[in-house]
Amino acid sequence: MALLKVFGKAPAGPRLQRIHRSAHYSDGSFQNLVPTDVTLKDTNFFKMMRAYRNRPANTAPSQPIPSVRTDLRSLPVDKASIVWFGHSSYLLQLGTTRILVDPVFSGNASPFPFFAKAFPGADLYKAEDMPDTLEAILLTHDHYDHLDYKTILNLKDRTNHFYTSLGVGAHLEFWGIPAEKITELDWWETVPIDPQGRPITGGAADWGAGDIQLTATPARHFSGRTFKRGGAAWSSFVLKTTDLNLFLGGDSGYEKHFATIGEKYGPFDLALLECGQYGVNWPYIHMQPEETVQAALDLKANILFPVHWAKFTLALHPWNEPIQRVKAAATKAGLPITTPRIGEIITIDQPYPNDAWYDFL
Numbered sequence: 001m002a003l004l005k006v007f008g009k010a011p012a013g014p015r016l017q018r019i020h021r022s023a024h025y026s027d028g029s030f031q032n033l034v035p036t037d038v039t040l041k042d043t044n045f046f047k048m049m050r051a052y053r054n055r056p057a058n059t060a061p062s063q064p065i066p067s068v069r070t071d072l073r074s075l076p077v078d079k080a081s082i083v084w085f086g087h088s089s090y091l092l093q094l095g096t097t098r099i100l101v102d103p104v105f106s107g108n109a110s111p112f113p114f115f116a117k118a119f120p121g122a123d124l125y126k127a128e129d130m131p132d133t134l135e136a137i138l139l140t141h142d143h144y145d146h147l148d149y150k151t152i153l154n155l156k157d158r159t160n161h162f163y164t165s166l167g168v169g170a171h172l173e174f175w176g177i178p179a180e181k182i183t184e185l186d187w188w189e190t191v192p193i194d195p196q197g198r199p200i201t202g203g204a205a206d207w208g209a210g211d212i213q214l215t216a217t218p219a220r221h222f223s224g225r226t227f228k229r230g231g232a233a234w235s236s237f238v239l240k241t242t243d244l245n246l247f248l249g250g251d252s253g254y255e256k257h258f259a260t261i262g263e264k265y266g267p268f269d270l271a272l273l274e275c276g277q278y279g280v281n282w283p284y285i286h287m288q289p290e291e292t293v294q295a296a297l298d299l300k301a302n303i304l305f306p307v308h309w310a311k312f313t314l315a316l317h318p319w320n321e322p323i324q325r326v327k328a329a330a331t332k333a334g335l336p337i338t339t340p341r342i343g344e345i346i347t348i349d350q351p352y353p354n355d356a357w358y359d360f361l
Contacts, residue, residue, distance in 0.1 A: 038285055088101070252285075267301070295328060337354065
């Protein structure tokens with residue numbers, strides 16, 4: 001039964017009715033802003049699996065990933081901070097509000113424990129290491145390397161509220177999270193959040209100094225936990241407080257939506273953007289590292305924080321090639337970048353960690 005549960009559930013009822021009203025949904029699927037093939041037309045699932053099975057040894061590190069053990073229950077509340085857990089999982093400490101993004105702590109990024117296993121050293125943190133109470137969990141989309149069944153089960157009872165893309169809530173309800181604890185957003189929708197992580201239902205006059213605005217913004221990607229794609233949306237997010245503006249990128253190929261978001265919501269104090277798991281067979285749904293830098297420039301980001309690497313082998317490039325290429329491109333463009341170790345505290349507007357700890361195969 002647990003194996004079946006991991007696949008989640010398709011939207012139905014009022015949720016599906018809302019999906020049908022979305023401007024980004026047609027022909028039975030959510031759509032990107034521009035036509036987007038998930039893979040090249042001469043590529044198929046079996047061809048990709050064969051290539052993955054015969055992947056080079058350097059797609060995984062030859063030694064454990066260096067990580068830092070941090071007490072997440074005692075992070076300072078006087079400065080905004082971020083702790084990265086590898087790939088696209090990270091904790092935002094915004095005053096007393098703790099928001100966990102795309103947590104994957106089960107040790108693998110697939111429905112099967114033997115596939116897409118975490119690198120040694122990259123899986124230092126588990127669900128039990130998280131703060132005793134999480135004000136919110138934010139889920140960008142429903143792929144296994146961003147939405148992990150076991151992790152959600154372990155955290156659901158100590159999380160005040162869940163925020164996610166339209167349609168993803170069907171999985172969460174199926175896994176036992178009450179509907180009243182789930183807020184789903186379509187692109188360009190905004191929800192104000194109080195310091196306890198719960199949505200504010202009144203108008204702007206009810207917003208307080210410690211409140212957060214969360215806006216779902218476009219991404220160029222896809223969704224699905226089975227062979228059926230597009231039943232739920234995929235998003236990036238803009239997170240704004242009274243003195244901080246963050247871009248939380250999720251997964252996305254490069255397109256002009258980054259410039260649109262930058263014009264509408266930028267500049268950003270920091271942008272967390274994917275830089276890894278790209279491949280020649282799927283050029284439109286994941287960015288090349290140089291495109292990551294261009295996206296950060298389009299967003300008008302002051303600091304680039306590259307994520308979506310250093311934990312899983314989901315593509316055929318050397319494990320550390322993404323960060324090496326993105327750092328070279330950022331240096332050429334004059335864009336500041338931060339490259340923390342897993343578990344290292346990043347304090348916003350303080351010196352950002354930037355050493356080459358990853359410089360080994």
